[in-house]
Amino acid sequence: xxxxxxxIIGVTVGVAIGILIASxxxxxxxxxxxxxxxxxxxxxRGHPPLPVHTNGIGRSIDSSVSISNSEIDHDQEHVAxxxxxxxxxxxxxxxxxxxxxxxxxxxxxxxxxATQNFTxxxxxxxxxxxxxxxxxxGEVVAVKVLAEDSRQGEKEFQTEVFLLGRLHHRNLVNLxxxxxxxxxxxxxxxxxxNGSLASLLYGDGPHFLGWEQRLQIALDxxxxxxxxxxxxxxxxxxxxxxxxxxxxxxxxxxxxxDFGLSKEEVFDGRxxxxxxxxxxxxPEYMSTNRFTKKSDxxxxxxxxxELITAINPQQGLLEYINLATIxxxxxxxEEILDKKLVGKCNIEEVRSxxxxxxxxxxxxxxxxPSIADVTLAISRAKQRHxxxxxxxxxxxxxxxxxxxxxxxxxxxxxxxxxxRERSEE
Numbered sequence: 001x002x003x004x005x006x007x008i009i010g011v012t013v014g015v016a017i018g019i020l021i022a023s024x025x026x027x028x029x030x031x032x033x034x035x036x037x038x039x040x041x042x043x044x045r046g047h048p049p050l051p052v053h054t055n056g057i058g059r060s061i062d063s064s065v066s067i068s069n070s071e072i073d074h075d076q077e078h079v080a081x082x083x084x085x086x087x088x089x090x091x092x093x094x095x096x097x098x099x100x101x102x103x104x105x106x107x108x109x110x111x112x113x114a115t116q117n118f119t120x121x122x123x124x125x126x127x128x129x130x131x132x133x134x135x136x137x138g139e140v141v142a143v144k145v146l147a148e149d150s151r152q153g154e155k156e157f158q159t160e161v162f163l164l165g166r167l168h169h170r171n172l173v174n175l176x177x178x179x180x181x182x183x184x185x186x187x188x189x190x191x192x193x194n195g196s197l198a199s200l201l202y203g204d205g206p207h208f209l210g211w212e213q214r215l216q217i218a219l220d221x222x223x224x225x226x227x228x229x230x231x232x233x234x235x236x237x238x239x240x241x242x243x244x245x246x247x248x249x250x251x252x253x254x255x256x257x258d259f260g261l262s263k264e265e266v267f268d269g270r271x272x273x274x275x276x277x278x279x280x281x282x283p284e285y286m287s288t289n290r291f292t293k294k295s296d297x298x299x300x301x302x303x304x305x306e307l308i309t310a311i312n313p314q315q316g317l318l319e320y321i322n323l324a325t326i327x328x329x330x331x332x333x334e335e336i337l338d339k340k341l342v343g344k345c346n347i348e349e350v351r352s353x354x355x356x357x358x359x360x361x362x363x364x365x366x367x368x369p370s371i372a373d374v375t376l377a378i379s380r381a382k383q384r385h386x387x388x389x390x391x392x393x394x395x396x397x398x399x400x401x402x403x404x405x406x407x408x409x410x411x412x413x414x415x416x417x418x419x420r421e422r423s424e425e
């Protein structure tokens with residue numbers, strides 16, 4: 001064998017050995033990484049991260065020490081649903097609402113024309129701007145447009161459409177349509193020409209709410225809440241009852257609006273993030289993160305005191321209520337009565353409504369009345385008011401008749417006197 005052949009054989013063997021070593025190293029690294037990943041995943045399953053929940057203000061971390069496997073599965077399922085949900089949100093061609101809610105969908109161009117290119121602004125809410133629209137059918141509606149930086153967002157948009165698709169009551173604002181088109185998301189409601197209760201109580205407008213109107217508004221709101229709590233199946237908790245979410249139609253009849261935070265009442269022991277409006281939020285809910293029907297009752301009690309006092313809950317209403325209840329155990333509600341009502345209402349009716357409202361804001365939820373009891377109490381107060389009006393009217397009519405009889409008798413006596421004087425002459 002020549003020198004050249006030996007060199008070739010040596011090089012070949014060296015290359016083969018190098019390839020073998022490189023292959024072993026490659027498979028060894030892959031095996032190591034695979035086992036390392038397996039150990040890492042096992043550690044993650046053994047120590048799950050604490051869930052982060054979004055509340056009405058920002059984000060808060062749940063401080064629970066451990067989470068059961070069922071809760072982990074539920075959260076993973078929620079994430080999967082959320083991904084699916086986001087997929088349709090960004091796709092204008094797919095619409096899950098049509099079959100689920102039965103509420104009609106309108107194209108963007110129709111809404112643009114109806115709002116005169118979005119120039120008919122009615123106001124601004126947490127959801128976004130609100131416009132007045134004249135639809136091709138001649139119907140006047142209000143259009144709420146989801147702002148890009150809206151705090152409510154897509155979840156509340158879905159909630160409104162799905163819930164109002166199955167909730168129908170004369171004291172709830174009806175959703176008549178929606179729009180998901182051109183990257184825009186809008187809710188279309190029946191138009192409430194007299195605006196919100198808050199604007200009437202605290203605005204500079206000329207409209208004055210008399211006592212009889214306030215009683216009727218209280219009863220209308222109560223009927224709306226009663227339908228949510230006792231008429232809907234399953235029951236619904238509103239979670240954001242406030243005077244700004246009570247709208248009035250052309251006949252000054254009140255309707256509950258804004259169901260973006262509403263939920264079906266469930267008793268699974270799970271907590272929800274804090275959502276709502278300062279001044280109306282149940283203290284028990286704020287401390288436990290559990291919202292129930294009794295939390296709605298608390299918010300309604302605050303609204304009733306707004307009707308009585310015209311004091312904004314965010315400007316010290318509770319302090320005035322506490323001052324009125326300091327003393328010998330008998331509340332002095334006249335001291336906090338709206339000055340515009342002084343001398344224009346029956347103080348016993350004011351006390352009756354205030355006592356109901358005070359029970360609603362009891363610090364202990366179990367001591368608060370049910371909405372059915374509240375409705376009954378307000379109905380009785382309203383009936384007493386109507387009965388007194390009828391009595392006053394009846395008394396006024398009787399007095400008028402008596403005066404007419406007296407006047408007729410005086411005329412008759414005067415005539416008889418004249419006849420006597422003539423006969424004597």
